[in-house]
Amino acid sequence: MEIESASDSFLALSHPGRLSALRLLIRHLPDSLRPSYMAATLGLKPNTLSVYLSALQGAGLVSVTRQGRALHYRAEVGALDALVQYLVADCCRGRSAYRPMCGASAPFSTETVMTKPFNVLFICVGNSARSIMAEALLRDLGGDRFNAHSAGVRPFSELNPFAVEVLARQGHDVSRLSAKTLSTFPTEDAPEMDFVFTVCDLAANEECPPWPGQPLTAHWGQPDPVKVTGTDGEKALAFAETYRQLRSRIQAFVALPLDTLDRQTTQRRLDDLARETANAED
Incomplete structure (x- = not known):
């Protein structure tokens, strides 16, 4: 540059x-x-x-x-990556001994191989439906390769009964699920996240502070089944469809060969995955 x-x-x-x-x-x-x-x-x-x-x-x-x-x-x-590299390689001349942050300020080009188990956090507004479904799905589909978590940006929430019902009907253990606030996680004693996914547009719009450890991120926006009106049967159908879409996406995620991919390649695969599953759902 x-x-x-x-x-x-x-x-x-x-x-x-x-x-x-x-x-x-x-x-x-x-x-x-x-x-x-x-x-x-x-x-x-x-x-x-x-x-x-x-x-x-x-x-x-x-x-x-x-x-x-x-x-x-x-x-x-790519333009932001070039700007960061310009600051590190040109302005700082790579002198990380004098500017310690320069050596750590290029997350887009880090080549560190991912290790397991991976801590994954799903974020939504209320942590009542979509993020809860994603947590339960990853816990069962990912096995011991992943530690699944979820949280909401809203201060107070509770599990949606339709979400709990569809998870139970699909054989997931719902006894471990609870609505949690986002403030639970960026703390000293919280697990350091490897992946953070937003599953609703409102959560993606939030100005959240940077996560410790610079986890990889992706936006997996899903329509909110809570907003569906009509009979209980129509509402249950909306939750079942949300479950199906999330299951498809998480199955593709756990199939990624994360043990062999560096951060940059993994981020590209996550972005591709978001596009591919969205197109498949259309």
Whole structure:
């Protein structure tokens, strides 16, 4: 990266509004987002967001595609990787003895081989349905290779009876399940996570602090079955469909050869998995 390109990137990232827009796009990778959704999520006027996105696009930090009549924006992680490498290799000249954080600030190019068992956290808003289902599924499908956890960003919640019913009907042990808050996990005595997955858009939109250990992340958004109205039978059908979709995705996840993949390759596979399962569900 040339110094002019780096300067453009730093300038684009120097405004809190532009930085928030980029962080939102990153949390939804590998998906792209419509500006109307972004403006509503960030509480910005559409014309203000448009100025922010234009600056980020000019710096090469986001890209835009047209799908029908709608524009879709996507974060360009490769540009961020190049910027981080510029800081480490050029600005700091690799002198980690003088700048200890420089040696640890390049998560996108880390080549450390993953080890097991893996700690996995599923996040939703209330930890009442989708994330609870994902926790139960991974615990049974992943065996002793994974330690499954789930939590919600909402301070208080309780298990949804329809979610508990579908899990029990499928043979999962529901006695170990409980609704938990996200504040339970980023603490000193909590397990260090290897993977953190959001299973609803609202959870992905949250400005959460960085997780200790820089776990790999992915967004596995699922429609909220709790919002389905109608008869109990119609509601139960919605929960069963959510269970089916999550099971398909988690089966593909546990089939990944994680013992032989480095972090960078694993992240790409997670992004591919999010796209592949979404397309299969369509």
